[in-house]
Amino acid sequence: MDFGVIFSNTAGALLNAEALVLALAAIGLNLHFGYTGLLNFGQVGFLAIAAYGLGVGVTYLELPFGVSVLLGLGLAVVLAVLLGIPTLRLRADYLAIVTIASSEVIRLVARSAALRDVTGGSSGLTGFARGFYSLNPFDSGMDIGPFEYSANRLWLLTVGWTLVVLSSLLVWALMRSPWGRVLKGIREDEDAVRSLGKNVVSYKMQSLVLGGLIGALGGFMFALANSSIQPDNYSTLLTFFAYTCLILGGTARILGPVLGSILFIGLLVFFENFLVQGIRADVIPTWIMNENQVGVIRGILVGAGLMLLMIFRPQGLIGDKKELQLDARR
Amino acid sequence: MPAADTTAAGSGGGSTTGTRTGPAALAGLEPRPGVAKPDPILVADDVVRRFGGLTAVHVDHLEVQRGAITALIGPNGAGKTTFFNLLTGFDRPNSGTWSFGGRNLAGVPAHRVARLGMVRTFQLTKALSRLSVLENMRLGATGQKGENFFRALVPGIWRGQQNSIDERAMDLLQRFKLDAKKDDYAGSLSGGQRKLLEMARALMVEPELVMLDEPMAGVNPALTQSLLGHVKDLRERGMTVLFVEHDMDMVRDISDWVVVMAQGRIVAEGPPDTVMSDTAVIDAYLGAHHDSDLTPEEEREVLEKAAAIHEAEAREARGEKGDDA
Numbered sequence: 001m002d003f004g005v006i007f008s009n010t011a012g013a014l015l016n017a018e019a020l021v022l023a024l025a026a027i028g029l030n031l032h033f034g035y036t037g038l039l040n041f042g043q044v045g046f047l048a049i050a051a052y053g054l055g056v057g058v059t060y061l062e063l064p065f066g067v068s069v070l071l072g073l074g075l076a077v078v079l080a081v082l083l084g085i086p087t088l089r090l091r092a093d094y095l096a097i098v099t100i101a102s103s104e105v106i107r108l109v110a111r112s113a114a115l116r117d118v119t120g121g122s123s124g125l126t127g128f129a130r131g132f133y134s135l136n137p138f139d140s141g142m143d144i145g146p147f148e149y150s151a152n153r154l155w156l157l158t159v160g161w162t163l164v165v166l167s168s169l170l171v172w173a174l175m176r177s178p179w180g181r182v183l184k185g186i187r188e189d190e191d192a193v194r195s196l197g198k199n200v201v202s203y204k205m206q207s208l209v210l211g212g213l214i215g216a217l218g219g220f221m222f223a224l225a226n227s228s229i230q231p232d233n234y235s236t237l238l239t240f241f242a243y244t245c246l247i248l249g250g251t252a253r254i255l256g257p258v259l260g261s262i263l264f265i266g267l268l269v270f271f272e273n274f275l276v277q278g279i280r281a282d283v284i285p286t287w288i289m290n291e292n293q294v295g296v297i298r299g300i301l302v303g304a305g306l307m308l309l310m311i312f313r314p315q316g317l318i319g320d321k322k323e324l325q326l327d328a329r330r
Numbered sequence: 331m332p333a334a335d336t337t338a339a340g341s342g343g344g345s346t347t348g349t350r351t352g353p354a355a356l357a358g359l360e361p362r363p364g365v366a367k368p369d370p371i372l373v374a375d376d377v378v379r380r381f382g383g384l385t386a387v388h389v390d391h392l393e394v395q396r397g398a399i400t401a402l403i404g405p406n407g408a409g410k411t412t413f414f415n416l417l418t419g420f421d422r423p424n425s426g427t428w429s430f431g432g433r434n435l436a437g438v439p440a441h442r443v444a445r446l447g448m449v450r451t452f453q454l455t456k457a458l459s460r461l462s463v464l465e466n467m468r469l470g471a472t473g474q475k476g477e478n479f480f481r482a483l484v485p486g487i488w489r490g491q492q493n494s495i496d497e498r499a500m501d502l503l504q505r506f507k508l509d510a511k512k513d514d515y516a517g518s519l520s521g522g523q524r525k526l527l528e529m530a531r532a533l534m535v536e537p538e539l540v541m542l543d544e545p546m547a548g549v550n551p552a553l554t555q556s557l558l559g560h561v562k563d564l565r566e567r568g569m570t571v572l573f574v575e576h577d578m579d580m581v582r583d584i585s586d587w588v589v590v591m592a593q594g595r596i597v598a599e600g601p602p603d604t605v606m607s608d609t610a611v612i613d614a615y616l617g618a619h620h621d622s623d624l625t626p627e628e629e630r631e632v633l634e635k636a637a638a639i640h641e642a643e644a645r646e647a648r649g650e651k652g653d654d655a
Binding site: 150172173174176177180181182184185187188189191192193194195196197198200206210225227252322323326 | 418439440441442444445449450451456457458459460461463467469470472474475476478479482485488492515517518528531532534535564598608616
């Protein structure tokens, strides 16, 4: 059984595109859920609408790459405002229902046959990423230790992780300011904040828009990493993966979503490689499982691992246990 | 700018005599519901709030004297807290007008009512648990430059203001004997300390009128005296206090004027001693027939009424929460 392969594959995956897409989605969620207390169960909707804004902009509307990015960001803002207007005056659970439904609406509309000319229907969109990779300043790929990166991959990861760092810095700068204090106050009790003269609905809207925009960046990177947009990749599962990463790392912590995403992807890849190598080396006999079952067993093992983590470390990797024990409202 | 300076001296339109202002001016007023005060800060007219078929609040006329401590008492379900919610913009009445310092407040959202200088606390204390005591206090300060999204990103813009806010917060925390706890999570305070924090936090807004919803509920007796002292102190500093309370000893001890509500209406008002011997008040609290036993029919009637009220409130609670613009 080759542990070298297992560990090098796992280490290589820690910084791959999936981790950074989840990290961006989770940073946005952290702003919504961790800091403002908004139960957004439709984060993937922001990723999807931004990805389609970019894809449709380049392919159907034939706009330049940069303009299409702006179109995607603009659509994310519009989505946040549309979601916020009817729900932010109501109790938190209404937002949860509306967001989860709207993210599915976006996916189903995008994959509908009627829009095949625009969004590519169920087969999705390709051929929009050239603008991004033509900006690539790297001439050739690079080998870092055991890892080989093509020039395009290197460019994607550089841009992606830079966005993760910038988003985290933005959230950090905001959360130590009076603006962030109002958000945290709203998370604890919005009526109390209202009674102190703050326009609660306006702050919740600002939080929803900003977190949605950070999620939109994740949507761009997701689309560019695959050079294609598949509607069914933007299902609610992605939202719950982002929640998993957030809670795993620690909610309401600047680096929580980032570390959580890296750990989550690391666990997935580790178990996959471990099982594959184990079967090939006959350490795991075939009457227990064969190579075709790796995907399922991996999911089970990661699930069990997450449960253990939540039992023994409910606050996440870098959360504050004391804070968790202060029962917030009830 | 301490609130005391602006309110103690400035109390409204020209009071050279001195007897028109403050609690002293209440002496000799006729103790009847809706009586006009010499210098009212808050005036409410025909404020009606219905939950379904039930009229929870129907206040014909009420004036609250500036610079005095006014108690709002009444049996459970009398509509005191609902009336509070209406006055502070946390709930909207079906009809009615009310004004604060001459400014019409009908339709003004809660956060703007607070900014105008009318700040409330809650019956169930709302300490912001996972913020430190000092952060709770800072949140109370109004007009903070750093609360704007873009200005928040440049600490140079708000840091100076924050320092002066901190100074004011520490002064207040000292007054309320919470200064040693400034870095603790508000959620780790005892019930009484949370009440103190909530009151101190409300003062950060620099209000003219402080509205306290059951300030003594859930406070241990050792802290009661200190809380009473703080409420009286607000008056000394020129603020007006309107509070809801059940504890009659407290009402008698600190209030200058008492307003009694029952079944949504104001049934009596006057100085504490007069009101507490009023037959309407005794009836409201103990029931008009407290000398005779209830017949089974009457008992059923009372129970049905209670159930209807409960249901109406539950229906209301499921619906829309407080508004904001």
